[in-house]
Amino acid sequence: MRPAIFSAILLLAGCRGRQNALDFASDQSSAIGDVWHLMLVVCGVMYLLMMLLLGWAIWRALKARAASHDARTAAPGVDRKWRAALAAWSALIVLGLFVLAGGSFLVDRRLARGEDPNALQVRITASEWWWQVEYLDPAPSHTIVTANELHLPVDRPTHVELRSNDVIHSFWVPNLNGKTDLIPGRSNFQTLTPRRTGRWRGQCAEFCGLEHARMAMDVTVHDAAGFAEWQAAQRALAKAPDTPRRTEGQHVFMTSTCASCHTIAGTDASGKVGPDLTHLASRHSLAAGALPLDAKTLAAWISQPHAEKPGTNMPATDLPPDRLGALVDYLMSLR
Amino acid sequence: MAACIALTLGGCEREKRDFTGPQPPGGPAPPLVGLQPGTPSPVPPDPRGARYENNAYHIGQGQNLFRWMNCNGCHANGGGDAGPALMDGEWRYGGDIDHIYASIDQGRPNGMPSFRGKIPPEQIWQLAAYVRSLSGNIRKDAVPSRSEGMSATPPLTRRESEPPKGGDPAPNQEPQR
Numbered sequence: 001m002r003p004a005i006f007s008a009i010l011l012l013a014g015c016r017g018r019q020n021a022l023d024f025a026s027d028q029s030s031a032i033g034d035v036w037h038l039m040l041v042v043c044g045v046m047y048l049l050m051m052l053l054l055g056w057a058i059w060r061a062l063k064a065r066a067a068s069h070d071a072r073t074a075a076p077g078v079d080r081k082w083r084a085a086l087a088a089w090s091a092l093i094v095l096g097l098f099v100l101a102g103g104s105f106l107v108d109r110r111l112a113r114g115e116d117p118n119a120l121q122v123r124i125t126a127s128e129w130w131w132q133v134e135y136l137d138p139a140p141s142h143t144i145v146t147a148n149e150l151h152l153p154v155d156r157p158t159h160v161e162l163r164s165n166d167v168i169h170s171f172w173v174p175n176l177n178g179k180t181d182l183i184p185g186r187s188n189f190q191t192l193t194p195r196r197t198g199r200w201r202g203q204c205a206e207f208c209g210l211e212h213a214r215m216a217m218d219v220t221v222h223d224a225a226g227f228a229e230w231q232a233a234q235r236a237l238a239k240a241p242d243t244p245r246r247t248e249g250q251h252v253f254m255t256s257t258c259a260s261c262h263t264i265a266g267t268d269a270s271g272k273v274g275p276d277l278t279h280l281a282s283r284h285s286l287a288a289g290a291l292p293l294d295a296k297t298l299a300a301w302i303s304q305p306h307a308e309k310p311g312t313n314m315p316a317t318d319l320p321p322d323r324l325g326a327l328v329d330y331l332m333s334l335r
Numbered sequence: 336m337a338a339c340i341a342l343t344l345g346g347c348e349r350e351k352r353d354f355t356g357p358q359p360p361g362g363p364a365p366p367l368v369g370l371q372p373g374t375p376s377p378v379p380p381d382p383r384g385a386r387y388e389n390n391a392y393h394i395g396q397g398q399n400l401f402r403w404m405n406c407n408g409c410h411a412n413g414g415g416d417a418g419p420a421l422m423d424g425e426w427r428y429g430g431d432i433d434h435i436y437a438s439i440d441q442g443r444p445n446g447m448p449s450f451r452g453k454i455p456p457e458q459i460w461q462l463a464a465y466v467r468s469l470s471g472n473i474r475k476d477a478v479p480s481r482s483e484g485m486s487a488t489p490p491l492t493r494r495e496s497e498p499p500k501g502g503d504p505a506p507n508q509e510p511q512r
Contacts, residue, residue, distance in 0.1 A: 166399075257453060257454055260404070260454055261403070273404075313396075315454075315457060317455065
């Protein structure tokens with residue numbers, strides 16, 4: 001009994017929260033929700049009918065045994081009645097399957113609808129084990145590069161191009177759309193049209209290696225004004241260090257191994273291997289959702305990344321405590 | 336049956352790695368060959384080299400770093416371009432893993448930059464192990480059987496071995512031995 005209660009609680013816990021395929025927050029997830037409801041109704045009705053008929057058959061058999069009456073020696077004409085019932089049952093199954101196939105086809109067409117010319121263009125590139133998010137714009141100074149977080153405007157379609165740097169990953173924000181694979185050497189596309197503001201969680205949905213489970217994405221849907229504000233903040237270059245300690249931190253960043261892989265816009269650091277850190281401190285989490293972002297976890301992450309996320313490609317950086325402190329102070333000032 | 340299990344368990348060593356241990360120190364890099372006055376004295380090989388050379392994980396990481404750190408910008412995929420080829424037996428500054436480590440760490444004349452301080456020593460070792468595998472000098476069970484990116488060369492598991500031949504016959508770099 002106890003395992004049953006435990007699994008019921010676990011299953012019910014899946015029905016709420018930031019990562020939930022039944023909390024439809026966009027046009028696309030609502031469309032998928034329509035198929036889900038259709039399947040629930042069609043399969044539910046068929047299941048109920050089956051159970052009723054099974055119950056009826058058992059009841060009849062018990063009654064027949066009690067009356068020691070053999071059903072096979074029933075009156076002639078009963079056979080024809082059964083044949084008609086069987087044909088009706090088959091017709092019901094075919095009808096149910098047609099309703100499911102038709103509903104699925106219509107929703108598929110809705111999801112594959114052509115690209116909106118006013119759509120926001122975003123390119124997501126997956127690597128082991130993080131996401132790079134680029135907001136494309138014809139004006140190069142308006143492009144935004146960030147990592148592990150996706151910000152979307154409400155009521156406006158966003159056209160997402162999905163690419164991979166190494167192995168096959170899968171992009172999945174259950175509240176907004178279904179899964180789409182990211183395949184090396186080709187681009188896949190997904191459109192997201194959120195209808196509610198809020199914060200959701202995306203997750204890699206295709207096993208991609210050691211840290212597959214800790215490859216999450218923070219998704220925030222803003223109203224139009226909030227999104228414009230976020231865009232303006234992200235387009236700015238990184239804040240220049242304003243205290244001597246932060247200036248030292250910037251010096252540590254530029255002269256140690258950090259700058260070989262990371263970019264901070266407006267400085268000499270322009271590595272393309274790791275996540276862009278221009279506005280690191282404005283993010284909600286560290287290491288693709290693996291850790292909360294604060295000065296303590298950031299220091300731990302820089303000095304011993306493999307203790308926090310074993311297998312990550314970020315190498316450990318051995319810095320004396322004062323230099324590490326200055327570096328963390330500088331990075332946490334990059335809002 | 337027991338032999339099968341033993342063989343399978345033996346395979347676990349192939350990708351063995353250390354997640355939390357201390358970083359291997361950079362340490363004194365091995366001296367250059369052919370660039371020091373007099374006859375080079377024999378130097379015992381660095382014991383760290385073997386750890387990286389025989390480990391599939393480190394060679395695989397070296398393969399990624401080769402692209403990430405733009406080694407292929409000059410050396411192409413080992414065939415050489417602005418920089419010398421890495422898949423033949425000619426080694427201007429020595430073809431052992433220690434010597435390759437030293438070349439990456441210190442840089443070399445005519446264009447090879449020094450990566451000391453730019454990437455951690457562990458990654459230099461990983462790069463050196465991968466570079467050594469390009470000329471087929473790494474055990475076949477440790478090298479990656481495919482590359483992550485597109486490649487015009489056959490996989491490293493099918494690479495024939497070209498043992499280092501020592502110094503380069505270029506006139507301005509005459510090895511002193």
